[in-house]
Amino acid sequence: MRDLKERVFVALSLAATLAGILFLSILIIDVVMDGASRLSWDFLTSFPSRRPGKAGILSPLVGSAWIMILTALFSFPVGVGAGIYLEEYAGKNRFTWLIEVNIANLAGVPSIIYGLLGLGLFVRALALERSVLSGALTLTLLVLPIIIMSTREALRTVPFSIREASYALGATRWQTIIRQVLPAALPGILTGTILAMSRAVGETAPLITIGALTYIAFLPTWPITFTGSFPFVEFSLQGLFDPFTVLPIQIFNWVSRPQKGFYTNAAAAIIVLLIFTILLNSLAIYLRYRYQKRMRW
Amino acid sequence: MRRLYEGAIGLLLFLCATLSIFTTIGIIGVLIFETVEFFKEVSIIDFLTDTQWTPLFVEKHFGILPLLTGTFLVSTIAMAVALPLGLLSAIYLSEYAPGRVRDVVKPLLEILAGIPTVVYGYFALLFVTPLLKSFIPGMAGFNALSPGIVMGIMILPMVSSLSEDAMYAVPRELKEGAYALGATRLKVITSVVIPGALSGIISAFILAVSRAVGETMIVTIASGQQPRLTLNPLVPIETITAYIVQVSLGDTPAGTIEYKTIFAAGMTLFIFTLILNLVSYWMRERFREEYR
Structure with a gap:
């Protein structure tokens, strides 16, 4: 009797664990079935259009x-810098505590x-308008906590004896950090940064809010x-100030239209987006896995 | 010279760290500035007690309640899915699963957590809603139920992984002590592991609620953008986040009342999530102290 209760419980908890994975499989199968037929070179190289078949x-x-x-260019140096400060420089005082609570909350x-x-600060106050730069700066602030926290965690795994030696x-201090500690912590930091980039690439809401265009x-x-x-070569920063759209916004735009043809387009675009984010996530997970296995001080 | 160089680097790193403080100040500053402007035109009593939210109509009402109930309704459905499933899968992964199963399941759950929310929105609208409609004939095409369920699945990996961390941190000696007294595995889980990890688990749940409250794209796509004071999960509703997106999609010039409403709505959202996040942080810290 006791045994039966236990068995039912194990079966239940196993089922709960599989529920998520089952859902993931259905989601991927559904999207692929809806959109795979639409995927083509033309789909990747054409501009959006009013006609679903041409878009x-x-x-x-x-x-x-x-x-x-x-976003990577802005957030990586600042995030790693902040992580280094908190882990290697900061004393244990109220200000450090404040920064820590603050980062946990920002996350x-x-x-x-x-x-x-982004809308109030970059678009309006700094008058950057609805530009690529406004979007990247907004997402930089969004992913910074992720990069800072993973940098700190990675730095913490480097044993103190390395620093003392x-x-x-x-x-x-700086030579020790840049030549010894940072290289040892790099895989961990990269894992966090890749996860942050995967997050940035999938974000929709903040970019719509700052006014990225939908068409x-x-x-x-x-x-x-x-x-x-x-x-023979000219450099231009004009691109930073141009208007833009991103893949998740295009998907959102197509999903919110009534015509069925656009749903197919949305599904096809989702396949492209998923390939990208799943690749990034898998790379990060693999890196961490390798790193955890190899690094035994 | 060398000392100057070292000092300059220290200062630079310090500035990187303080950027996070400025981010918070920026968020609060922007929200307060526009919210104050908003309350110059709308009385705070109307904002809190009016039962209609129609800033985009000719006859304007500014009662936040319909948006709050919409947010509350979807989050509750999401938690009703994520809580039991997340807790059970955490128990399975931390107490029962063989190492090999863990090595396969955990990365898959992480991938589930990494899927962009707009994809979940597509899935809620075009797969889950039609599926549910075949069981519940009276359900509207846009509703709170379908995005709620999908959102629950979305936050499931987070609940599961944070609760598992908490269970994993319960000292081994406590469990072994219980086994030595003749307890079964199930008994150890219900009487030692879960009570021992409780503050960590609650902290995970609160964080998940905060995540659900702030989730945007699933509800924007699948719940219908109709602010409505109801707890009926089968009709179209609107959440705070979906409203902000709805206004942002239109061409709303700065300074208009419509423009200010998104900041007032954002402020409301920010206050709720801030409280949830701080309580969760506090519980997590307390949990860490317990087993030091």
Whole structure:
């Protein structure tokens, strides 16, 4: 009798665990069945259109790439820097405590609130308008807590003896960090950063809030153009200030239309987005797994 | 020279860390600034007691209650799904699962957690809603039930993984002591592991509620954007987050009352999630103290 109760419980908890995975499988099968037929080279290289059969995802794809690269460029140095400060420099005092509570809280602030911050601060107060730059800065603030927390965790796994050995050889604090501690912690930091980028690429709400467009048929200005005369190459930052759209917004736009044809487009775009985010997540999970196995000090 | 260089780097790193403080100040500053502007035009009593929210209509009402009940309704449904499933799967993973199963299941759950919310929205609207409609004929095409269920699945990995961490932290000696007294595995789980991990589990639940309250795209896509003071899960409703998106999609110039409403709504949302996050943080810290 006792045994039966236990068995029922195990079966129940196993079922609960499998529920999530079952859901994941159904979701992927459903989307692939809806959208796979629409996927083609043309779909990837055409601009969105009023006619579902002609529409493609070129501008959202390029927009997403712009946003992700810029967000990575902004958030990686600042996030890692903040992590290093909190783990290696900060004393145990009230101010440090305040920063810690604050970061924990920021990690839980809904993404749409970051959108309102971006709208009030970057779009209006700094007059950056509804540009690629506003979007990337907003997402930078959104993912910073993730990068800071994973940097700290990675730094914590580096044993103190490594630092002491480095100090004993006469290295300064910064030399110790940059030559010993940081390389050892790098896989952990990269894992966190990749997860943060996967989050940034899938975010929709904050970018809609800052006013990213839902229909756009041109690309941001390319940063490098080759010319016929000396010096043969021109750099331009104009792209930063151009309007943009991203893949999740395009999906949202298609889902909210009444015509069935756009649902197929949405499903096809979701396949592209999922391939991308699942690849990023798997890479991060794999990195962490490898790292956990290998690093035994 | 070397000391100057070292000092400059220390300062630079310090500035990176303080950026987080400025982010918070920025959020609160922007929200307060526009919310104050909003309350110059709308009385706070109307805001809290009026039962209609129609800022986009000719006859404007500014009662936040319909948006709050909408948010509350969807979050409750989500928690009703995520709580039992998350807790059970955490128990399974931490107490029963063989190592191999854990190694496969945990990454899959992480992938589930990493799927963009707009994808869940698509799934709620075009798969779950039609499915539910075949069981519940009276259900509207847009409703609170379907996005609620899907949102529950979305936050399931978070509930599961945080609760599992809490259970894992319960000292081994406590469990072994119970086994030595002749307790069954189930008895150890219900009498030692869960009570021992309780504050950690509650902290995970609160964090999950905060996540559900702030979730945006699933409800924007699948729940219908009709603010309505109801607890009926079968009719269209609107949440705070969905309202903010709805206004942002239109061309609303700064300074208009419609523009200010999204900040007032955002402020309400921010206060709720802030309280939830702080309580969760406090419980987590307390839990850490217990087993030091």
